[in-house]
Amino acid sequence: MRTFRLTLEYDGRGFEGWQLQPAGHPTLQGALEAAFLRVTGQSVRVLGASRTDAGVHAEAQVASASLDTALAAPALQRALNGVLPPQVAVVALEEAPGFDVRRAARSKLYRYRIWNGAVPSPLRRDRSWWVRPCVDLGAMRRAAAHLVGHHDFSAFRAAHSEAKTTDRTLREIRIDGESGAQIDLDVHGDGFLRHMIRILAGTLVEVGRGRRRPDWVIEVLASRDRRRAGVTAPPEALTLVRVFFDSDGKSSSSGPGPA
Amino acid sequence: MRTFRLTLEYDGRGFEGWQLQPAGHPTLQGALEAAFLRVTGQSVRVLGASRTDAGVHAEAQVASASLDTALAAPALQRALNGVLPPQVAVVALEEAPGFDVRRAARSKLYRYRIWNGAVPSPLRRDRSWWVRPCVDLGAMRRAAAHLVGHHDFSAFRAAHSEAKTTDRTLREIRIDGESGAQIDLDVHGDGFLRHMIRILAGTLVEVGRGRRRPDWVIEVLASRDRRRAGVTAPPEALTLVRVFFDSDGKSSSSGPGPA
Numbered sequence: 001m002r003t004f005r006l007t008l009e010y011d012g013r014g015f016e017g018w019q020l021q022p023a024g025h026p027t028l029q030g031a032l033e034a035a036f037l038r039v040t041g042q043s044v045r046v047l048g049a050s051r052t053d054a055g056v057h058a059e060a061q062v063a064s065a066s067l068d069t070a071l072a073a074p075a076l077q078r079a080l081n082g083v084l085p086p087q088v089a090v091v092a093l094e095e096a097p098g099f100d101v102r103r104a105a106r107s108k109l110y111r112y113r114i115w116n117g118a119v120p121s122p123l124r125r126d127r128s129w130w131v132r133p134c135v136d137l138g139a140m141r142r143a144a145a146h147l148v149g150h151h152d153f154s155a156f157r158a159a160h161s162e163a164k165t166t167d168r169t170l171r172e173i174r175i176d177g178e179s180g181a182q183i184d185l186d187v188h189g190d191g192f193l194r195h196m197i198r199i200l201a202g203t204l205v206e207v208g209r210g211r212r213r214p215d216w217v218i219e220v221l222a223s224r225d226r227r228r229a230g231v232t233a234p235p236e237a238l239t240l241v242r243v244f245f246d247s248d249g250k251s252s253s254s255g256p257g258p259a
Numbered sequence: 260m261r262t263f264r265l266t267l268e269y270d271g272r273g274f275e276g277w278q279l280q281p282a283g284h285p286t287l288q289g290a291l292e293a294a295f296l297r298v299t300g301q302s303v304r305v306l307g308a309s310r311t312d313a314g315v316h317a318e319a320q321v322a323s324a325s326l327d328t329a330l331a332a333p334a335l336q337r338a339l340n341g342v343l344p345p346q347v348a349v350v351a352l353e354e355a356p357g358f359d360v361r362r363a364a365r366s367k368l369y370r371y372r373i374w375n376g377a378v379p380s381p382l383r384r385d386r387s388w389w390v391r392p393c394v395d396l397g398a399m400r401r402a403a404a405h406l407v408g409h410h411d412f413s414a415f416r417a418a419h420s421e422a423k424t425t426d427r428t429l430r431e432i433r434i435d436g437e438s439g440a441q442i443d444l445d446v447h448g449d450g451f452l453r454h455m456i457r458i459l460a461g462t463l464v465e466v467g468r469g470r471r472r473p474d475w476v477i478e479v480l481a482s483r484d485r486r487r488a489g490v491t492a493p494p495e496a497l498t499l500v501r502v503f504f505d506s507d508g509k510s511s512s513s514g515p516g517p518a
Contacts, residue, residue, distance in 0.1 A: 011381045057382060077378075087381050119336075122270045122346050123316060123498075126385070239382075 055235030202230035314494030461489035
């Protein structure tokens with residue numbers, strides 16, 4: 001058996017998220033496993049660093065797959081790209097003995113894009129959430145600072161989430177709104193609960209709009225009650241930008257969570 | 260009658276171009292005239308600075324419309340945006356007495372986006388043309404230099420184009436490929452024949468790929484024969500970026516052509 005490390009770019013529209021679902025529900029894992037089957041004739045398990053939600057995009061998701069094949073890595077990459085739907089591409093593929101993406105992934109960086117113009121932007125609507133102006137970036141940044149660190153994020157997960165633990169570590173939230181009406185929320189964390197980043201975005205926008213004060217998020221966090229946080233912001237504005245690994249890419253104690 | 264100047268952003272997918280067509284063929288002009296009818300109850304003629312092709316986008320198309328209305332400009336803008344499909348937005352609207360966009364438009368800047376990565380990019384495929392690497396930007400620039408100026412562009416127009424004159428002035432072609440695998444062709448001209456920019460893009464890519472030498476385009480231009488030029492590059496990679504006007508926005512001698 002040879003193990004490969006894949007870097008994937010995808011447009012999440014039209015997929016019900018990363019994770020495999022019953023037949024008739026297109027997923028990214030399913031599309032990749034079908035591509036391996038067509039190319040190699042084998043049922044191959046493809047594991048992803050982060051389980052992106054339905055509609056969420058990736059600039060660089062990382063996955064691992066183990067299989068028997070005589071193909072060299074470049075030939076395997078070309079063959080996979082030849083049969084994958086155009087919404088998915090293997091942008092890099094290399095042999096990586098012993099690589100287990102779920103153990104090796106150390107943290108992930110997601111970007112949530114907000115279009116903050118007075119008028120909706122047709123050319124951005126596939127990738128952004130339109131929020132009317134009068135957003136106070138300073139207030140959003142003060143609120144975000146309360147969320148960074150190790151916390152129980154129960155208030156920031158989908159109501160029917162079944163994660164075993166609800167503690168997560170947010171390493172950083174950067175809010176970049178200097179370039180006109182586009183606001184990027186860059187959220188870097190070890191792992192995320194289901195819908196966590198979208199609920200964070202919905203909550204920070206409540207503060208940015210002035211409906212809540214920045215320190216309200218302290219109460220929301222302490223409540224551990226999903227109903228206290230903001231709305232779940234729409235998925236199409238969220239992109240997995242990068243997965244970080246230890247330099248050796250092997251040892252790990254905390255597994256990645258769904259995002 | 261009051262005359263208004265509109266600035267429009269649109270995603271061209273799903274439209275059969277700017278210019279009005281028979282019922283059942285959605286166009287941008289048709290969508291705007293339908294929005295005016297719904298908002299004001301009047302049949303209003305909306306004229307655009309450039310007749311973008313089917314599938315071509317606009318960051319800032321400029322249009323004019325004359326009608327009787329008691330609405331203030333901001334209220335009219337809000338009302339139009341409230342009824343337009345989400346692929347189109349009026350990003351600016353102001354009263355402009357005597358403004359005739361077809362006479363006042365002096366020149367237009369279009370951007371043709373090429374994705375020049377080794378692998379297709381799912382997140383760029385709605386807005387770019389994928390061309391495999393090994394493109395020689397220096398050769399493309401030398402070829403482009405031969406096309407700038409006042410020429411008969413018969414070789415660079417759609418086979419069934421019916422323009423009365425085929426002379427056009429290309430003011431500048433800028434080829435920006437410094438930022439990695441993305442190449443932008445910025446084409447600035449007084450007016451364009453049907454498909455002209457897409458044929459220019461297809462022709463310059465032939466040179467960039469090394470299939471033709473830069474001075475081949477001199478022969479193509481001189482031939483006045485559409486069959487001598489490169490392919491018509493796909494429309495979704497083309498965007499109308501800006502329309503230029505004289506400072507007074509009134510006098511004009513050369514009308515804009517279709518693009």
